[in-house]
Amino acid sequence: MSKSSLERLTRPIEGQRVFSPELPDYNFLRHCVRCARCLPACPTYQETQLEVQSPRGRLSLIKAVEEGTLSFDASVEEHLYHCLDCRMCNTVCPAYVPVGESILAARAAFGERLGRPWWRKLAFRHVLISADRLGWALWPVRIYQRLKLPRVVRPLLRLLPGRLSQLRQMEALLPTLPPRPLHRTVDVVIPAKDEPQYRVGFFLGCMMSQIFAIESRASLEVLSGAGCEVVVPQGQACCGSPQDDQGDREHVRRFARTNIALFEEIGEVDAIVSDCAACSGILKEYGELLHGDPEFAPRARAFSAKVKDIYEWYDEILPPTIGTQVLPVSDSDSSANGFTYVTIHDACHLANAQGVRSPQRNLLRRIKSVRIEEMEEPSACCGSAGIYNITHPDMANKRLERKLKNISATGASVVVTNGPGCLLQLKAGVQDRKMNVQIRHISQLVKDAMDDESPAQGGY
Numbered sequence: 001m002s003k004s005s006l007e008r009l010t011r012p013i014e015g016q017r018v019f020s021p022e023l024p025d026y027n028f029l030r031h032c033v034r035c036a037r038c039l040p041a042c043p044t045y046q047e048t049q050l051e052v053q054s055p056r057g058r059l060s061l062i063k064a065v066e067e068g069t070l071s072f073d074a075s076v077e078e079h080l081y082h083c084l085d086c087r088m089c090n091t092v093c094p095a096y097v098p099v100g101e102s103i104l105a106a107r108a109a110f111g112e113r114l115g116r117p118w119w120r121k122l123a124f125r126h127v128l129i130s131a132d133r134l135g136w137a138l139w140p141v142r143i144y145q146r147l148k149l150p151r152v153v154r155p156l157l158r159l160l161p162g163r164l165s166q167l168r169q170m171e172a173l174l175p176t177l178p179p180r181p182l183h184r185t186v187d188v189v190i191p192a193k194d195e196p197q198y199r200v201g202f203f204l205g206c207m208m209s210q211i212f213a214i215e216s217r218a219s220l221e222v223l224s225g226a227g228c229e230v231v232v233p234q235g236q237a238c239c240g241s242p243q244d245d246q247g248d249r250e251h252v253r254r255f256a257r258t259n260i261a262l263f264e265e266i267g268e269v270d271a272i273v274s275d276c277a278a279c280s281g282i283l284k285e286y287g288e289l290l291h292g293d294p295e296f297a298p299r300a301r302a303f304s305a306k307v308k309d310i311y312e313w314y315d316e317i318l319p320p321t322i323g324t325q326v327l328p329v330s331d332s333d334s335s336a337n338g339f340t341y342v343t344i345h346d347a348c349h350l351a352n353a354q355g356v357r358s359p360q361r362n363l364l365r366r367i368k369s370v371r372i373e374e375m376e377e378p379s380a381c382c383g384s385a386g387i388y389n390i391t392h393p394d395m396a397n398k399r400l401e402r403k404l405k406n407i408s409a410t411g412a413s414v415v416v417t418n419g420p421g422c423l424l425q426l427k428a429g430v431q432d433r434k435m436n437v438q439i440r441h442i443s444q445l446v447k448d449a450m451d452d453e454s455p456a457q458g459g460y
Ligand code: SF4
Pocket: 031, 032, 033, 034, 035, 036, 037, 038, 039, 055, 056, 059, 092, 093, 094, 095, 096, 097, 099
């Protein structure tokens, strides 16, 4: 039975004793046939072999809460936060149980009942709410890097013993910030380089703007070069993905309403494009998240229907062949036989949550100088998972190790992805292990190939 064919509940049904609007639909939970197909696919079960750390185990906990045999208890909530929200379970479940979504809904219900810790409120209601606010929070990092303190601090951190060594891993995750965030410098309308063929709205993610401004600018240049007039509405709110991950749905809905209204103001577009897998994932869920809001439900559905992840949009509009030559990848000889060998890390929120797997492969096959070397488990979580690598560093490290081993086995010199969390996590991992691999956003790779076709034309 598909998710859409299941009846949406408006009141408790037989067997359900506890009802709250944020709790996952009891009907969905009842569709779990306990077949165990999801267990070997789940990263936390792979690492622990514990039922309670499996998708089935988590569903059982939530079901027990809804049946009144378990209470809303902090220890149950803690188990829900062991989940990486990677949605791998959704991809293998024969009963189409929306496990990942149910876990997030349960986090929201627990947050409503038990309250949220101060740090979660500070981070997700005051800091990670827009590119501007994130920028304020990143000032200490800017100063730390401008004063070149990493040169002094890193050798000292290497000396720390035991669990204190996690500080070294946290420091390694600090991004190298661009001189200026993109949202402060970008034009509202970027014309198509030649004859306009499409008009698109561009969703500017907070992390993409503040941390990966160069990568996101490359996205805008590729879109413009491919005949898109790009409109970037000012004052965008966070997409809401971090808040959804942390069970704060009230704020996801608030941001969704702001973003929907902003994009309505720019008029008709062919697509609303995002170059961040987490953003495109949640933007596509606005319709579902606002289904109970009479004013916004139809507007949210219309908005979500227009959303395309950048891979999907590139695959739709870019020509069958991109580029003419071998790309310079690094100073070392990282290309061989005239080709650059690239492996794809599929962000969980792209491949598992949105089901986007082919567009990135179709796209890379069209870049003349690129050859794809598939890794094992391309959509397995790298351990980044929002703030999971900070709240659960041991498990996150195990996932990172596994991912880096799979990358290494391909022999590829470039890893391509479009998740900002993945970019940070993988960059820190290869840097720490001194691997000779570049971690790149897809737009950089496509832009390099397009520049190689028309090097004299420069940016937009
Ligand atoms: S695969 Fe689906 S039906 Fe089977 S145990 Fe997991 S959640 Fe339940």
